[in-house]
Amino acid sequence: MKIITEPTRIDWETISERPTQAINNIEGLVNEVFEQVKKEGDAAVSKFTEQFDKVELDAFLVADNAIEKACQRVSEALKKAITLAAANIEIFHNAQKTEKVTVETTQGVKCWQEKRPISSIGLYIPGGTAPLFSTVLMLAIPAKLAGCKEIVLCSPPNANGNINAAILYAAKLCGVTKVYKVGGIQAVAAMTFGTESIPKVSKIFGPGNQFVTLAKQLATKFGVAIDMPAGPSELLVFADKSANAAFVASDLLSQAEHGVDSQVILISTSKEMVKNVALEIQNQLSVLPRKEIASEAILNSKLIYVPTNKEALELINEYAPEHFIVCAEEERFFIENIENAGSVFIGNYTPESAGDYASGTNHTLPTNGFSKAYSGVNLDSFLKSITFQKISKIGLQNIGGAIEIMAEAEGLQAHKNAVSIRLKEIRN
Amino acid sequence: MKIITEPTRIDWETISERPTQAINNIEGLVNEVFEQVKKEGDAAVSKFTEQFDKVELDAFLVADNAIEKACQRVSEALKKAITLAAANIEIFHNAQKTEKVTVETTQGVKCWQEKRPISSIGLYIPGGTAPLFSTVLMLAIPAKLAGCKEIVLCSPPNANGNINAAILYAAKLCGVTKVYKVGGIQAVAAMTFGTESIPKVSKIFGPGNQFVTLAKQLATKFGVAIDMPAGPSELLVFADKSANAAFVASDLLSQAEHGVDSQVILISTSKEMVKNVALEIQNQLSVLPRKEIASEAILNSKLIYVPTNKEALELINEYAPEHFIVCAEEERFFIENIENAGSVFIGNYTPESAGDYASGTNHTLPTNGFSKAYSGVNLDSFLKSITFQKISKIGLQNIGGAIEIMAEAEGLQAHKNAVSIRLKEIRN
Numbered sequence: 134m135k136i137i138t139e140p141t142r143i144d145w146e147t148i149s150e151r152p153t154q155a156i157n158n159i160e161g162l163v164n165e166v167f168e169q170v171k172k173e174g175d176a177a178v179s180k181f182t183e184q185f186d187k188v189e190l191d192a193f194l195v196a197d198n199a200i201e202k203a204c205q206r207v208s209e210a211l212k213k214a215i216t217l218a219a220a221n222i223e224i225f226h227n228a229q230k231t232e233k234v235t236v237e238t239t240q241g242v243k244c245w246q247e248k249r250p251i252s253s254i255g256l257y258i259p260g261g262t263a264p265l266f267s268t269v270l271m272l273a274i275p276a277k278l279a280g281c282k283e284i285v286l287c288s289p290p291n292a293n294g295n296i297n298a299a300i301l302y303a304a305k306l307c308g309v310t311k312v313y314k315v316g317g318i319q320a321v322a323a324m325t326f327g328t329e330s331i332p333k334v335s336k337i338f339g340p341g342n343q344f345v346t347l348a349k350q351l352a353t354k355f356g357v358a359i360d361m362p363a364g365p366s367e368l369l370v371f372a373d374k375s376a377n378a379a380f381v382a383s384d385l386l387s388q389a390e391h392g393v394d395s396q397v398i399l400i401s402t403s404k405e406m407v408k409n410v411a412l413e414i415q416n417q418l419s420v421l422p423r424k425e426i427a428s429e430a431i432l433n434s435k436l437i438y439v440p441t442n443k444e445a446l447e448l449i450n451e452y453a454p455e456h457f458i459v460c461a462e463e464e465r466f467f468i469e470n471i472e473n474a475g476s477v478f479i480g481n482y483t484p485e486s487a488g489d490y491a492s493g494t495n496h497t498l499p500t501n502g503f504s505k506a507y508s509g510v511n512l513d514s515f516l517k518s519i520t521f522q523k524i525s526k527i528g529l530q531n532i533g534g535a536i537e538i539m540a541e542a543e544g545l546q547a548h549k550n551a552v553s554i555r556l557k558e559i560r561n
Numbered sequence: 562m563k564i565i566t567e568p569t570r571i572d573w574e575t576i577s578e579r580p581t582q583a584i585n586n587i588e589g590l591v592n593e594v595f596e597q598v599k600k601e602g603d604a605a606v607s608k609f610t611e612q613f614d615k616v617e618l619d620a621f622l623v624a625d626n627a628i629e630k631a632c633q634r635v636s637e638a639l640k641k642a643i644t645l646a647a648a649n650i651e652i653f654h655n656a657q658k659t660e661k662v663t664v665e666t667t668q669g670v671k672c673w674q675e676k677r678p679i680s681s682i683g684l685y686i687p688g689g690t691a692p693l694f695s696t697v698l699m700l701a702i703p704a705k706l707a708g709c710k711e712i713v714l715c716s717p718p719n720a721n722g723n724i725n726a727a728i729l730y731a732a733k734l735c736g737v738t739k740v741y742k743v744g745g746i747q748a749v750a751a752m753t754f755g756t757e758s759i760p761k762v763s764k765i766f767g768p769g770n771q772f773v774t775l776a777k778q779l780a781t782k783f784g785v786a787i788d789m790p791a792g793p794s795e796l797l798v799f800a801d802k803s804a805n806a807a808f809v810a811s812d813l814l815s816q817a818e819h820g821v822d823s824q825v826i827l828i829s830t831s832k833e834m835v836k837n838v839a840l841e842i843q844n845q846l847s848v849l850p851r852k853e854i855a856s857e858a859i860l861n862s863k864l865i866y867v868p869t870n871k872e873a874l875e876l877i878n879e880y881a882p883e884h885f886i887v888c889a890e891e892e893r894f895f896i897e898n899i900e901n902a903g904s905v906f907i908g909n910y911t912p913e914s915a916g917d918y919a920s921g922t923n924h925t926l927p928t929n930g931f932s933k934a935y936s937g938v939n940l941d942s943f944l945k946s947i948t949f950q951k952i953s954k955i956g957l958q959n960i961g962g963a964i965e966i967m968a969e970a971e972g973l974q975a976h977k978n979a980v981s982i983r984l985k986e987i988r989n
Contacts, residue, residue, distance in 0.1 A: 228664045391973075422972075471947065472677050486976040486980055494950055501784065535919050540918065558805075
C-alpha cells in the first residue's frame with residue numbers, strides 16, 4: 134500500500150496511471166489466428182482449441198440436452214439467487230427503454246429517431262477459475278430486452294470439454310440462442326468472420342484476458358463493433374470520517390481479488406480513516422482464499438489523504454474510475470458533480486459487489502480512464518438509432534433555398550440539383 | 562452502371578460488397594507520425610504540416626480576430642442559410658435529450674442512470690476542394706447541447722495557411738472553443754496525445770480521407786474514443802413505379818459526386834423505373850461540374866430489379882445503407898421494417914441533400930454496412946451514461962443473500978465478504 138498525503142496536481146497524473154500492459158508481443162499471434170480462422174473456418178478453430186485449451190471436441194455447439202443436464206446440476210439455492218439477480222437486472226434495463234423522438238423542425242419537415250435492435254450479437258464469457266455466469270446475465274438480459282434476434286455465446290471448454298453448468302443455466306434462463314464451446318482469440322475470430330458452425334455477428338460483448346481484448350480490438354478492423362476496450366478492473370472509494378473502515382476495506386479487497394493487476398484506490402478527507410482502512414485491510418486479507426492475488430494487488434494500491442471534498446472530486450474526475458464508492462456526509466456533492474465514472478455506489482450499505490451481481494445495474498463498465506468517453510453496457514448498447522425524415526412540398530420550399538446555397542458553397546452542384554429539380558417541378 | 566435483374570440470394574453478398582480499400586500500405590506512415598507527435602509535440606506537428614500541407618505556420622491556433630475577419634467575408638445569403646440549417650439541427654438534437662432513469666429494483670435498492678457530457682472532444686473537418694462547414698454544424702451543435710466543455714476543431718490550412726471562412730463562421734456560431742490549423746494524421750495524433758498548444762481530447766469526431774480514418778482507428782489504441790469507423794459515402798434508393806425517375810437520378814448523382822469510390826444503388830420493383838432512371842442519369846450527368854468524379858462512381862453503381870417489396874426490404878437490410886431513400890406507395894412497410902440504415906429519406910420531396918444540410922438530422926452516419934451495429938452521430942454520441950445505486954439496510958437484507966451465493970459460486974470470497982460484514986453489522 135502506498136499512503137499518499139496531500140498530493141499536488143502534478144502528482145495526479147502518476148496517481149491516475151494504470152499498470153502498463155504489454156500487448157505488442159502478442160499481436161502477431163492474434164493476427165495469425167484471425168487469418169487462419171478466416172481462411173479455414175472450423176478446422177482452424179478446432180486446431181487452436183486443441184492447442185490452447187488442450188481438448189478435442191466433436192462439435193462446438195452445446196446441444197440442448199447437454200444444457201438441460203447441466204441445469205439439473207445447478208443447486209436450487211444458486212438458481213434462486215440467479216433468478217433474483219436476473220429480475221433486478223431486467224427491471225433496471227427495461228426502464229431504460231426510450232420512446233421514438235419526433236419533431237417538425239420546420240413546417241413540412243418532419244424528422245424522427247427510432248431505435249432498432251442489433252440483429253446478431255456475440256457474447257464472450259471467460260472460463261477458468263471464476264466461471265462468470267453473472268456476466269451472462271449482464272449481457273444476455275439487455276440483449277433480449279432490446280430484441281436482438283441472434284444471441285451467440287462463446288466460452289472456452291474445460292479439460293473435459295465442458296462449460297460450467299451455471300453459465301449454461303444462465304444462458305438458457307436469459308434467452309441465449311446458441312452456446313459454443315470455443316474460447317480465446319479463436320472464438321472472437323469465429324464470431325468476426327463466421328465459420329461453418331459459428332455465425333458471424335455484428336457486435337461482440339464481454340470481458341477476457343489480454344488475448345481476447347486484443348482480438349476484440351482487431352475484430353473492429355473487420356467491421357465488427359465491440360462493447361468497449363477492456364482493461365483490469367478498478368475501484369476508487371471516497372470515504373470521509375462518517376464511513377466504516379471495515380466496510381471500506383472489504384470493498385477494496387473485493388476488487389483486489391480480481392487479479393494482481395486490479396486497481397484499488399482510497400481517497401479520504403480523514404487521516405484517521407486512511408490509517409484505519411490500512412489496518413483493516415491487513416486484518417481481513419489474511420483469511421481470504423485468494424489472498425495471494427489480493428495481496429499483490431494491494432501492494433500497488435493507493436490510500437490518499439486530501440484536505441477537501443472539492444479536491445477529492447477533482448482527482449476522482451481526473452482518475453475516471455470504473456467503480457466509484459462514495460461514503461460521505463456530503464454524498465449529494467459527489468453525486469451531482471461526478472463527471473467520469475462507470476458506476477457509483479452510495480452509502481455504507483452499498484458494496485460494489487451488489488452491482489457486480491444483483492442490484493440491477495450492469496457490471497460491464499469502462500476501465501482504464503475510459504469512463505471519460507464511454508458508458509458502461511446498457512440497453513442502448515444493443516440498439517442503434519436510425520433517423521428518418523419526410524419532407525412535404527411546402528417543407529422543401531421552406532428549406533430548399535438554404536440547401537441550394539450551402540451545397541453550392543461546398544462545391545457540390547449535384548447536391549444542389551437534387552433540390553432544384555424538385556423545386557422547379559413544385560413551381561410548375 | 563450495372564443493371565441486375567432478379568438477383569438470387571447468392572448474389573446478395575456481391576451486391577453488398579463495398580470497394581476494397583487498401584490500408585495496409587499506409588499503416589507504417591500513420592504509426593510513424595503518431596510516434597513523433599507523441600515524442601516531440603508541436604515540433605513534429607509543424608514538421609508534418611510543412612511536409613504534407615506545404616505551409617509554414619507561426620501558430621496553429623486561429624486567433625479570435627482572424628475568425629472575426631473571416632466571418633465578415635462570408636456572404637449574408639450563406640450566413641442566413643447556415644443559420645436556418647443550424648436552427649433545425651438544434652431543434653432535432655435538443656429533442657433527443659433524455660431524463661434520468663430511476664427504479665427501485667427491490668425494496669431498498671434504488672438504481673438510476675444519468676447522462677453526463679464528455680468533457681473534452683475534438684472535431685476533424687477536412688479541407689481541400691469541398692470545405693465541409695456543414696459538418697461543423699453537425700458535430701458542434703450537439704456537442705454544445707450535450708454540455709461538452711472543450712470543443713476543439715482541427716482542419717488543414719490551405720496553401721496560404723488559412724482555413725475556409727465558412728468553416729470558421731460555423732465554428733464561431735456553434736460554440737467551438739478552439740480552432741487549430743492542423744490537418745491529417747498529425748491533427749489526430751495531436752488530439753490523441755496533446756501537445757504544447759493542442760489539447761488532448763477524450764473523443765474524436767469527423768470524416769476524413771484514408772489517412773485520417775486510419776489515424777482515428779489508431780487513436781483508439783491510446784484510449785481515445787471515436788465517433789465511428791468511416792468509409793466512402795453511400796446511397797441506396799428504393800423506388801417503385803410511383804417514384805419520379807428524374808428525382809431519383811438526381812439523388813443518385815448527388816451521392817456519386819462525393820468521390821470515385823462512392824456507392825450508388827437503385828432497387829426497384831419496376832423494370833420501367835430502372836430503365837428511366839438509367840436514362841435520366843445520363844442526361845443529368847453531362848452538365849455536372851464534378852462529372853468526372855460522378856461518372857466514375859456511376860460506373861460502379863448498381864440498378865437492381867426485384868419482383869417484390871419484401872425481397873427489396875431483405876436485400877436493403879442485408880446491404881445496410883448509410884443513406885436510404887424510399888419512394889414507394891407502401892412506404893410504411895419500409896419504414897416499419899427497415900432494420901439497418903443510417904438515415905432514411907421518405908417520399909418524392911425528400912432528397913438526401915436535405916439531410917446533408919438542413920432538415921435537422923445528422924449527416925455523420927455509418928457507412929460500409931456498419932449501420933448493422935452503429936448509430937449515426939446523435940446527442941448521445943457526446944454523452945456517456947453513469948449508473949448509480951444506493952442500498953438501504955433493508956435493501957441489503959433483501960438482496961445480500963443472493964450476492965453471497967453468487968459470489969461464492971464464482972469463487973470470489975472477498976466479494977461475498979463485503980456483503981457478509983455489512984449483514985452481520987445490521988443483525989447486531
